[in-house]
Amino acid sequence: MSDSIKSIQNQYVLTLSCPDKPGIVSAISTGLFEAQANIVESQQHDALSGYFFMRVVFTLESNKKNYQWLYSRLEAIAAQFKMTWFLHDRERKKRVLLMVSRFDHCLVDLLYRWRIGELAIEPSAIVANYPYEDYGHIDMQDVPFYYLPILKDTKREQETKLWDIIKETRTELVVLARYMQILSPEMVKKLAGQCINIHHSFLPGFKGAKAYHQAYERGVKLIGATAHYVTEDLDEGPIIEQDVERVSHNDTPHDLIRKGRDIERRVLAKAVRYHIEDRVLLNGHKTVVFSD
DSSP, rough: OOOOOOOOOEEEEEEEEEOOEEETHHHHHHHHHHTTTTEEEEEEOOTTTSSSEEEEEEEEEHHHHHHHHHHOOOHHHHHHTTTTTEETTSSOOEEEEEEEEEEEHHHHHHHHHHTHHHHHSEEEEEEEESSSGTTSSSTTTOOEEEEEEOOOHHHHHHHHHHHHHHTTTSSEEEEESOOOOOOHHHHHHHHTEEEEEEESSSSOOOSSHHHHHHHHHHSSSSEEEEEOOOSSSSSSSSSEEEEEEEEEEEOOOHHHHHHHHHHHHHHHHHHHHHTTTTTTEEEEEEEEOOOO
């Protein structure tokens, strides 16, 4: 059997952003060529802000020497073009912590997609502000569950515990799967670009706990949901994914909630998938999303 047949190819994703100038694509493609990598997918975007964004998927022979050479080459290119860049081995699943309150439809959906192999994550933990018994109907497999009840005088203490859980479980992404508690500014800063929330409105829109009832009172013809990164500005973080569904005067608040939950599930699942597949790059208050 020839060496070429024996060789094992690992697949990597390279994402980068930097001030836009000539030669970026050439430098990256040349560096990959010199490392004997094979580009299988490449997307790029030139923003009006003068920034350049790129996502490259490539295969590279499973060889530590090759990887180290390429990494050093990319470091030099990044320094030359003042890049922010990340290199991820697609074989390594990202560790995701799921947070939930009373409404569990998004949690159930994400766990199901993970269980059937549709969502390539490694659930690191489930954190809820309701006890485990409230979720007894959910197949959580062996994912660790943490009950952190939130009261006004215990919020800071519970966030300290939450941060300890995040560190101990080596969590890389936190997903607020209809977690109806506001994270403190300190926690939000720690999770910058690594915390996704699903909002039960097509933002900007009706805010608050009864968004669907507000929409009903206003006779809206579209309802929607928005997945975004969490920032200190409540429900105003960089948007990753949105979707809508048409409704009519015949729909009751119950109908809107039922339809809204369906939208929330698919919007959050898509946003999480985009993130773990390194398809989302931050661009100030916005995102660049290289969809598939």
